[in-house]
Amino acid sequence: MIKLEIDGKAVEVENGSTVMEAANKVGSFIPHFCYHKKLSIAANCRMCLVQVEKAPKPLPACATPATEGMKVQTASQYAKTAQQGVMEFLLINHPLDCPICDQGGECQLQDLAVGYGGSASRYQEEKRVVVNKNLGPLISTDMTRCIHCTRCVRFGQEIAGVMELGMAGRGEHSEILSFVGRTVDSELSGNVIDLCPVGALTSKPFRYSARTWELSRRKSVSPHDGLGSNLVVQVKVDKVMRVLPRENEAINECWLSDKDRFAYEGLNSAERLTKPMLKQDGKWTEVEWNVALDYVAHALANIRNEHGADAIGALASPHQTLEELHLLNKLVRGMGSNNIDTRLRQLDTRADGQVKGVRWLGMKVADLAALQSVLVVGSTLRKDHPLLANRFRQAAKRGQQVNVLHVADDDLLMNVANRLIVKPSQMADALAQVAKALAALKSQPLSKSVADATANIRVSDAAQAIAKSLADKEKVGIFVGNFAEHHPEFSTLYALAQEVARLAGGTLGFLGEAANSVGAAAVGAVPGSKGLCAQGMKSQPRKAYIVFGAEPDLDAADGEATLAALYTAETVIAFSAFKHAASRYADVLLPIAPFTETAGTFVNTEGTVQSFNGVVKPLGDARPGWKVLRVLGNLMKLDGFEFNSIEDVRADIAADLQGFVAGKLNNAIGEVTMNLAPATAGVERIAEVPLYAADPLVRRAPSLQKTADAKRAATAGLAPDVYDNLKLVDGQSVRIKAGAAEVNLPARRDPTLPAGTARVALALPETLALGAATTLTLEMLPVAVTIGHAAE
Amino acid sequence: MSLLSALAKQKIDRELTKYPADQKQSACMSALAIAQDEHGWLSNELMDEVAQYLGMAPVAVYEVATFYNMYNLKPTGKHKVTVCTNLPCALSGGVDAAEYLKHKLGIDFRETTADGQFTLMEGECMGACGDAPVLLVNNKRMCSFMSKEKLDQLVEELKK
Amino acid sequence: MSALNYGPDAVILKGLTGENWRLKDYEQRDGYAALKKILKEGMKPEDVINEVKKSALRGRGGAGFPTGLKWSFMPRSFPGPKYLVCNSDEGEPGTFKDRDIIRYNPHILIEGMIIAGYAMGIGVGYNYIHGEIWADYERFEEALDEARKAGYLGKNILGTDFSFDLFAHHGYGAYICGEETALLESLEGKKGQPRFKPPFPASFGLYGKPTTINNTETFAAVPFIIREGGDAFLAQGKPNNGGTKIFSVSGHVNRPGNYEIKLGTPFAKLLELAGGMRGGKKLKGVIPGGSSMPVLTGEVMMATDMDYDSIAKAGSMLGSGAVIVMDEDTCMVRAAERLAYFYFEESCGQCTPCREGTGWLYRVIHRIEHGQGRPEDLDLLLNLADNIQGRTICALGDAAAMPVRAFVKTFRAEFEYHIEHKRCQVKTGGYSNAAEPLQMAAE
Numbered sequence A: 001m002i003k004l005e006i007d008g009k010a011v012e013v014e015n016g017s018t019v020m021e022a023a024n025k026v027g028s029f030i031p032h033f034c035y036h037k038k039l040s041i042a043a044n045c046r047m048c049l050v051q052v053e054k055a056p057k058p059l060p061a062c063a064t065p066a067t068e069g070m071k072v073q074t075a076s077q078y079a080k081t082a083q084q085g086v087m088e089f090l091l092i093n094h095p096l097d098c099p100i101c102d103q104g105g106e107c108q109l110q111d112l113a114v115g116y117g118g119s120a121s122r123y124q125e126e127k128r129v130v131v132n133k134n135l136g137p138l139i140s141t142d143m144t145r146c147i148h149c150t151r152c153v154r155f156g157q158e159i160a161g162v163m164e165l166g167m168a169g170r171g172e173h174s175e176i177l178s179f180v181g182r183t184v185d186s187e188l189s190g191n192v193i194d195l196c197p198v199g200a201l202t203s204k205p206f207r208y209s210a211r212t213w214e215l216s217r218r219k220s221v222s223p224h225d226g227l228g229s230n231l232v233v234q235v236k237v238d239k240v241m242r243v244l245p246r247e248n249e250a251i252n253e254c255w256l257s258d259k260d261r262f263a264y265e266g267l268n269s270a271e272r273l274t275k276p277m278l279k280q281d282g283k284w285t286e287v288e289w290n291v292a293l294d295y296v297a298h299a300l301a302n303i304r305n306e307h308g309a310d311a312i313g314a315l316a317s318p319h320q321t322l323e324e325l326h327l328l329n330k331l332v333r334g335m336g337s338n339n340i341d342t343r344l345r346q347l348d349t350r351a352d353g354q355v356k357g358v359r360w361l362g363m364k365v366a367d368l369a370a371l372q373s374v375l376v377v378g379s380t381l382r383k384d385h386p387l388l389a390n391r392f393r394q395a396a397k398r399g400q401q402v403n404v405l406h407v408a409d410d411d412l413l414m415n416v417a418n419r420l421i422v423k424p425s426q427m428a429d430a431l432a433q434v435a436k437a438l439a440a441l442k443s444q445p446l447s448k449s450v451a452d453a454t455a456n457i458r459v460s461d462a463a464q465a466i467a468k469s470l471a472d473k474e475k476v477g478i479f480v481g482n483f484a485e486h487h488p489e490f491s492t493l494y495a496l497a498q499e500v501a502r503l504a505g506g507t508l509g510f511l512g513e514a515a516n517s518v519g520a521a522a523v524g525a526v527p528g529s530k531g532l533c534a535q536g537m538k539s540q541p542r543k544a545y546i547v548f549g550a551e552p553d554l555d556a557a558d559g560e561a562t563l564a565a566l567y568t569a570e571t572v573i574a575f576s577a578f579k580h581a582a583s584r585y586a587d588v589l590l591p592i593a594p595f596t597e598t599a600g601t602f603v604n605t606e607g608t609v610q611s612f613n614g615v616v617k618p619l620g621d622a623r624p625g626w627k628v629l630r631v632l633g634n635l636m637k638l639d640g641f642e643f644n645s646i647e648d649v650r651a652d653i654a655a656d657l658q659g660f661v662a663g664k665l666n667n668a669i670g671e672v673t674m675n676l677a678p679a680t681a682g683v684e685r686i687a688e689v690p691l692y693a694a695d696p697l698v699r700r701a702p703s704l705q706k707t708a709d710a711k712r713a714a715t716a717g718l719a720p721d722v723y724d725n726l727k728l729v730d731g732q733s734v735r736i737k738a739g740a741a742e743v744n745l746p747a748r749r750d751p752t753l754p755a756g757t758a759r760v761a762l763a764l765p766e767t768l769a770l771g772a773a774t775t776l777t778l779e780m781l782p783v784a785v786t787i788g789h790a791a792e
Numbered sequence B: 001m002s003l004l005s006a007l008a009k010q011k012i013d014r015e016l017t018k019y020p021a022d023q024k025q026s027a028c029m030s031a032l033a034i035a036q037d038e039h040g041w042l043s044n045e046l047m048d049e050v051a052q053y054l055g056m057a058p059v060a061v062y063e064v065a066t067f068y069n070m071y072n073l074k075p076t077g078k079h080k081v082t083v084c085t086n087l088p089c090a091l092s093g094g095v096d097a098a099e100y101l102k103h104k105l106g107i108d109f110r111e112t113t114a115d116g117q118f119t120l121m122e123g124e125c126m127g128a129c130g131d132a133p134v135l136l137v138n139n140k141r142m143c144s145f146m147s148k149e150k151l152d153q154l155v156e157e158l159k160k
Numbered sequence C: 001m002s003a004l005n006y007g008p009d010a011v012i013l014k015g016l017t018g019e020n021w022r023l024k025d026y027e028q029r030d031g032y033a034a035l036k037k038i039l040k041e042g043m044k045p046e047d048v049i050n051e052v053k054k055s056a057l058r059g060r061g062g063a064g065f066p067t068g069l070k071w072s073f074m075p076r077s078f079p080g081p082k083y084l085v086c087n088s089d090e091g092e093p094g095t096f097k098d099r100d101i102i103r104y105n106p107h108i109l110i111e112g113m114i115i116a117g118y119a120m121g122i123g124v125g126y127n128y129i130h131g132e133i134w135a136d137y138e139r140f141e142e143a144l145d146e147a148r149k150a151g152y153l154g155k156n157i158l159g160t161d162f163s164f165d166l167f168a169h170h171g172y173g174a175y176i177c178g179e180e181t182a183l184l185e186s187l188e189g190k191k192g193q194p195r196f197k198p199p200f201p202a203s204f205g206l207y208g209k210p211t212t213i214n215n216t217e218t219f220a221a222v223p224f225i226i227r228e229g230g231d232a233f234l235a236q237g238k239p240n241n242g243g244t245k246i247f248s249v250s251g252h253v254n255r256p257g258n259y260e261i262k263l264g265t266p267f268a269k270l271l272e273l274a275g276g277m278r279g280g281k282k283l284k285g286v287i288p289g290g291s292s293m294p295v296l297t298g299e300v301m302m303a304t305d306m307d308y309d310s311i312a313k314a315g316s317m318l319g320s321g322a323v324i325v326m327d328e329d330t331c332m333v334r335a336a337e338r339l340a341y342f343y344f345e346e347s348c349g350q351c352t353p354c355r356e357g358t359g360w361l362y363r364v365i366h367r368i369e370h371g372q373g374r375p376e377d378l379d380l381l382l383n384l385a386d387n388i389q390g391r392t393i394c395a396l397g398d399a400a401a402m403p404v405r406a407f408v409k410t411f412r413a414e415f416e417y418h419i420e421h422k423r424c425q426v427k428t429g430g431y432s433n434a435a436e437p438l439q440m441a442a443e
């Protein structure tokens, strides 16, 4: 520890701390632009110059190490003169157009110029003008305003892991840009908007839509991936205008993924459902809530009476709140059915009876950094979990060995220790190899089922290397990703992952699919031993479906077949914030409020319970889902639906929600029959859920749909051998067949794929017809048709 | 399709031997110089290829190419003539030599003659002030004590 | 070819003809004797450093930091690679001495670096050579090949277990890369943007490893120090200012060029070596240490000796030893304008005071030179210089501010004349260059 004095106040800081950190500790504000606690120190803006006793010149607080006995003045005349000198330099070439600048009102330069700037400018030459750059659909530029702090550049290099922005040129001609006209495509790109201390990089979707002082700031929690990033939602007259990160070191730190940041656009989509609607005689009519709910109560009662409660099934989205899912579950079970599922994309549920609890990350997000070796199994890591990927990225820099077992050698923009890239059908085999090698390295017996299954498999070098990495380290984590959870042999993968974790003496975790996957399972919105899972409700069609928040055609593993089941039902009741395909198969559409218009709770992948309030009032006649369910419960005369407030609903789940959830978290799984499938003939499909197609809200965010990621999703990535065999030209389309179904997609050579595979995404209208097909036949189209744009 | 010739790659590979194996980026400046020697200037495609060859982010290569004066980011004339006009040279005729060339070639600094033969550039100190006036032809050939006669001779020679 | 005239005191540049740069010639001049002495006599690394300390050799790159002391900062028992870097990015206007070492006596530099590597336990060195002197870079590569073939470089040098390799790296036109940390960045294949110090290169240098950087001439002085002893070198100069120093004399003298003289030699003597004032004109001003250093009047210079301490006493700095001589017909506003333009052009652009300030300085002097100056401009210039100097990441900010301040202060009347009369006081209105003005195409 070092003792020093800042502005006369004694303070003690850790060795290696800077003067800036010491000043922050005693609450002395030192003006700064380039300094950011999560980025490397650049010391280039020079705004933080302070007076240090015995130093011959003012020193930058951000970069100057604190030393024993140091005496620092942050606001002496000497320091002020230096700071004012810098401010004058910063302003000579900065436009003084705050009134029309999007950053106006939240601009560090503007704020500091008031305190540190002079009154009249002594600089009378012409100001520099810098041409704007097109960085893509999310970031808008006004480069003349740039003060060259390089925060955005350092963010790319250090956090996003990809240097998309640079500072080209020299001296006065330096400018921030991307490589000649390229867009910034990182899934974390929006953070540079927050980092930019001036109005040079601003939000394109938000641009000119509001002035910051017109906005009220409300807290919320992201409804997208399993991380549950904390949000500040900015609102103007009951409309969500913008979403910013709310700092939470334990979860999202100060960052947001682009999905969390820009998906709010979907809230204002024209497809919002604002009125309850009934289909009568094939025609939709808007009705009042009581009419709609009466209809629903009767319809459900009729089905129950005629066909029994088991004829009713509920498909709910794991992006819905804990309270909603609790009440939905109560409703379904109250009616006597057990057919409810939120794991709509999980094909393989045969091990449901063996699971001991709710699967989760297995540890706190913040503790990932302390692991020395990790194995990530079946995850499109960067896209599905942009900020978890960043946790691994930062840890990898400090020596964590990140090992990957996956179906594509995606560039994770971090140092990957070992990779085992196999066809989807070979994932279980590959993981079994790791288990086998690990058992040998640790001289421990494999569990019987694994031993039997792996008796004849050969351990590849890559599997051996991964096993070695896991065996050598003390703190080990095995993390199962969404791709593995959606895999047709998920149960095998699950059991093998557990075996690997056991042998390695490590922790097994699930990265976590959706904002409330953990919560959904905790409140029992999964079938349990008596009910049908989502797959079951598809293959054994029910007479009535409640579709809650989901769009089963896009949100279920086999959208096509699920649709077919829905069409055959006598009644389908769709609760949704949006109009969607339900208008074709449902007979009731109930407008429920999205997360910004209702109070609710999400339980993230680390099991943290995060409750929030609505930030605006529901649009039109939309109502919070929990209220709708409460009324419906009453109408159906079910017990336990007497709630006056959301707090009552929460109390109905448990007095101590956090404790309740914690008690359920358990990744253990019992004996499962191992299926190590032989490789299939034909081209294997790599069926991923594209990040901007993963839930109903993000699907309707236009700016995100213009990103490179979104564009690439709607193309077929073909392994080089597949591509070359077809003799394709880039962007040319291929016909993709699975059984009788076929679709055409622009093709792209994808060198990250193992031989004999093709990336054909799920969750897109373009690929709906293929259902959950795992093997495909590809044909070159007779004429070179180009559909849409192949991404580069 | 590769823009860099096999020979250029060989040269870059030789540069790479100078640096630790995990520091390929160190050869960026040489690689760009080699690429420029071959093509006359650094097109985006060429920079992209250098980036790929060295495993760098293209924008990092672009940063380098735009930071150092001797890289050409636009096509130049066949002969890029850079005259040092810094003070020590100016005291011994550096500026006069530049003016003479401007006049003779009918172009200003940063311009190219209509026949595409010459581009004239203003240079900063070349570390040869004792030999003023000095100029550099295509970054590689330094010419010293450039009197009017020698300038005339040089222009004649290059024109051929 | 006859001997090049570097003056009678030359040590580093002694006996050079311009042709005799090859290994065999160098060996005839006692080349590699120092290295052999070290390796054969088993001289300890500490002793080598002590010898250098004794010599009072100070860095020849500009800052004049004691070399032996710098070498002793290198961590001895660092696990992993350490690096040695030679700064041959000579770009300080007026300086052209390192080029002569590289092209006419490359092996002296190579030997000096090998010895430095030995002294600090370093296995790999780089010589960063100014981009504009391409032919000299190629020659240096050739010399390296010679040394490698002869067993002076590479594994197990001269059969001992000491190994050292050395490579040449070229710049491509950026003055700032002369600054040592910018140079390291550049060596790493990045833009040459200086790093904030601390950490200093001795702890965090090339590729983040401990690194020592010296100027070409500094290394070139080392073989003599080891061969003849530190005391012998010191005796060439004066206490605290050991040895000979190469001065690059440019401007209005009859024989511009490099002159290696003993530190402490009067300026008048140096001027004489350089053939005196061109055209017999009167000496008006001298920048004694490269363009970054304050200009002094002719009178002051004529009363000053050429060594670190004396020049500092006179109000400037010895810097890199570039002596820019200006006669009575030189316009000091124009001279200042050109230098201000240089720093403006060469600022790397990362830190605010330098990026914005150098352009402002230049623009104000430019308008004075072009008859649009305002009376308050001179104080503005001084104030801007104050706001830049000492507030930047690297010393380029200082280098830009110091000459402007010195020109304005030392020749204030001339600046005022410009502002008041909107034209120049001296009859040429420019750079003078009296003796052999280039024949302009009169048309």
Ligand SMILES: Cc1cc2nc3c(=O)[nH]c(=O)nc-3n(C[C@H](O)[C@H](O)[C@H](O)COP(=O)(O)O)c2cc1C
Binding pocket: C058, C059, C060, C061, C062, C063, C064, C065, C067, C087, C088, C089, C090, C091, C092, C175, C176, C177, C178, C179, C180, C181, C213, C214, C215, C216, C218, C394, C395, C396, C399
């Ligand atoms: C803007 C700037 C330019 C410099 N240029 C050079 C140079 O061209 N050559 C050089 O040797 N040192 C130059 N230096 C000094 C170096 O930073 C460094 O001090 C020197 O190379 C150390 O070697 P020495 O101790 O042997 O002098 C420059 C410094 C600054 C601030």
Ligand code: SF4
Binding pocket: C176, C193, C194, C346, C347, C348, C349, C350, C351, C352, C354, C355, C392, C393, C394, C395, C396, C397, C398
């Ligand atoms: S002082 Fe100038 S050259 Fe040095 S770091 Fe700052 S901007 Fe770059």
Ligand code: FES
Binding pocket: A031, A032, A033, A034, A035, A042, A043, A044, A045, A046, A047, A048, A049, A060, A061, A062, A063
């Ligand atoms: S904040 Fe310290 S220099 Fe920018």
